[in-house]
Amino acid sequence: MYIRDDYPAIIDAKRRDLLRFLAAAQATAVELQQDLESDPSFRNQVVEASRKVTQTLQTPVDRAWELFFHSAAPTALLVSINAGWLSLINDTNASNGYTNQEITIDQIARSNSSDVDLVQRLMRVLTSAGLIRETQPHQYAPTPVSKLFDNPGWADGLRHSVRDFSMTMTSVPEYLAEHKYQTPTQDDGIYQHVHGIPFFERLKREEEVRRQFANFMDAMRTGEKPWYEMYPVAERLQVSSVSDVLLVDIGGSKGHDLLAFSQFRKKLGLQGKLVLQDRPAVLSQVPLSSHDIEIQAHDFFEAQPVIGAKAYFLKHILHDWMDRDCVSILGRVRDAMEVGYSRLLISERMVPGRECSPRIAAFDVLMMVVVGGRERTTSEWKGLIAAVEGLEIEKIWTFGNDNDSVIEAVRNF
Numbered sequence: 419m420y421i422r423d424d425y426p427a428i429i430d431a432k433r434r435d436l437l438r439f440l441a442a443a444q445a446t447a448v449e450l451q452q453d454l455e456s457d458p459s460f461r462n463q464v465v466e467a468s469r470k471v472t473q474t475l476q477t478p479v480d481r482a483w484e485l486f487f488h489s490a491a492p493t494a495l496l497v498s499i500n501a502g503w504l505s506l507i508n509d510t511n512a513s514n515g516y517t518n519q520e521i522t523i524d525q526i527a528r529s530n531s532s533d534v535d536l537v538q539r540l541m542r543v544l545t546s547a548g549l550i551r552e553t554q555p556h557q558y559a560p561t562p563v564s565k566l567f568d569n570p571g572w573a574d575g576l577r578h579s580v581r582d583f584s585m586t587m588t589s590v591p592e593y594l595a596e597h598k599y600q601t602p603t604q605d606d607g608i609y610q611h612v613h614g615i616p617f618f619e620r621l622k623r624e625e626e627v628r629r630q631f632a633n634f635m636d637a638m639r640t641g642e643k644p645w646y647e648m649y650p651v652a653e654r655l656q657v658s659s660v661s662d663v664l665l666v667d668i669g670g671s672k673g674h675d676l677l678a679f680s681q682f683r684k685k686l687g688l689q690g691k692l693v694l695q696d697r698p699a700v701l702s703q704v705p706l707s708s709h710d711i712e713i714q715a716h717d718f719f720e721a722q723p724v725i726g727a728k729a730y731f732l733k734h735i736l737h738d739w740m741d742r743d744c745v746s747i748l749g750r751v752r753d754a755m756e757v758g759y760s761r762l763l764i765s766e767r768m769v770p771g772r773e774c775s776p777r778i779a780a781f782d783v784l785m786m787v788v789v790g791g792r793e794r795t796t797s798e799w800k801g802l803i804a805a806v807e808g809l810e811i812e813k814i815w816t817f818g819n820d821n822d823s824v825i826e827a828v829r830n831f
């Protein structure tokens with residue numbers, strides 16, 4: 419075989435180039451970090467490109483180990499949150515008597531008489547995953563990610579994720595084999611199979627699970643571009659009197675989205691009533707300050723009590739349900755809509771036809787596993803709306819991080 423004399427030198431130069439390019443990319447990323455916050459789709463494009471570089475460089479064995487061990491970090495993080503260690507590391511006001519730089523493994527362990535060796539092993543997982551920083555041996559400082567979990571909604575999101583996603587996922591291979599690899603239905607779902615109760619029934623019965631889920635739904639809005647900043651609210655959602663209903667948030671949880679919308683519409687000078695609907699147990703968590711919002715217990719499988727509102731809003735509702743149930747939920751909304759006046763606004767992530775991001779692909783499978791639902795592509799949404807007689811899509815607005823979209827539909831007869 420012929421080997422060029424200069425082959426090693428060329429390779430050597432290319433290796434140096436690779437490191438130099440990556441260092442330059444890292445420096446530019448730091449420089450643009452803040453600027454890119456306002457352009458999530460470009461930021462996603464760059465993250466995706468850097469992920470491809472990492473995947474190209476990793477060996478198949480590296481990837482396999484990554485897959486095997488992916489649960490160590492969320493587990494270590496949840497233990498650290500529950501034990502109060504993470505808030506000790508995150509605490510920047512030194513109210514605990516330490517500054518961040520002074521937090522050592524011994525001080526963390528002493529805070530609740532934990533075993534030092536156990537703490538150290540879990541901290542190692544967190545530092546290696548980049549969730550906290552090890553400033554000196556056995557001495558820790560926070561990162562922006564560890565700080566995010568100071569927000570109780572994200573801590574509750576992690577609890578929900580470990581209990582409801584990860585625990586349920588482990589039974590998927592066995593369940594699907596038993597069910598001859600058919601898409602699970604809501605009537606005999608995987609969650610039910612593992613936990614003995616469908617997820618939304620559990621929410622009804624267990625206050626702590628309900629509280630954590632609603633907190634997480636609220637926290638999920640962090641970093642998300644609100645739908646009402648992308649959809650032309652002022653142009654399309656005018657009502658002529660204060661007593662008209664401007665918007666009904668169906669399955670709006672404890673009202674986090676509607677509260678934010680209520681502030682936004684005030685800035686636009688938009689009048690009209692706002693109505694928050696969910697199940698009674700969920701509505702009992704609504705903060706008292708939501709005084710310009712009417713709160714109404716409503717099961718969305720029953721007849722919609724608010725007739726002729728300007729807008730009916732469903733955010734992350736239909737992805738929880740299979741087509742059959744979506745058609746019935748939408749049929750109830752259609753019956754209440756006024757032809758030529760009301761608008762139906764569905765806020766969901768749109769699954770792209772190809773090159774789906776890992777996050778949207780995972781969301782879709784999680785919906786299947788936890789509630790028997792699904793994320794949908796544009797053509798699946800079109801098919802679903804077409805299956806509800808009298809509803810017609812007017813426009814689909816797509817924006818933001820996860821192909822967040824607003825599907826706007828009207829009643830045509």
Ligand SMILES: C[S@@+](CC[C@H](N)C(=O)[O-])C[C@H]1O[C@@H](n2cnc3c(N)ncnc32)[C@H](O)[C@@H]1O
Binds near residue numbers: 636668669670675700
């Ligand atoms: C995924 S959460 C979305 C909450 C909120 N729209 C948001 O985006 O943050 C689904 C919501 O549907 C509510 N829900 C489930 N079944 C319901 C029913 N039959 N009638 C009314 N609300 C229901 C749940 O209580 C929960 O608040």
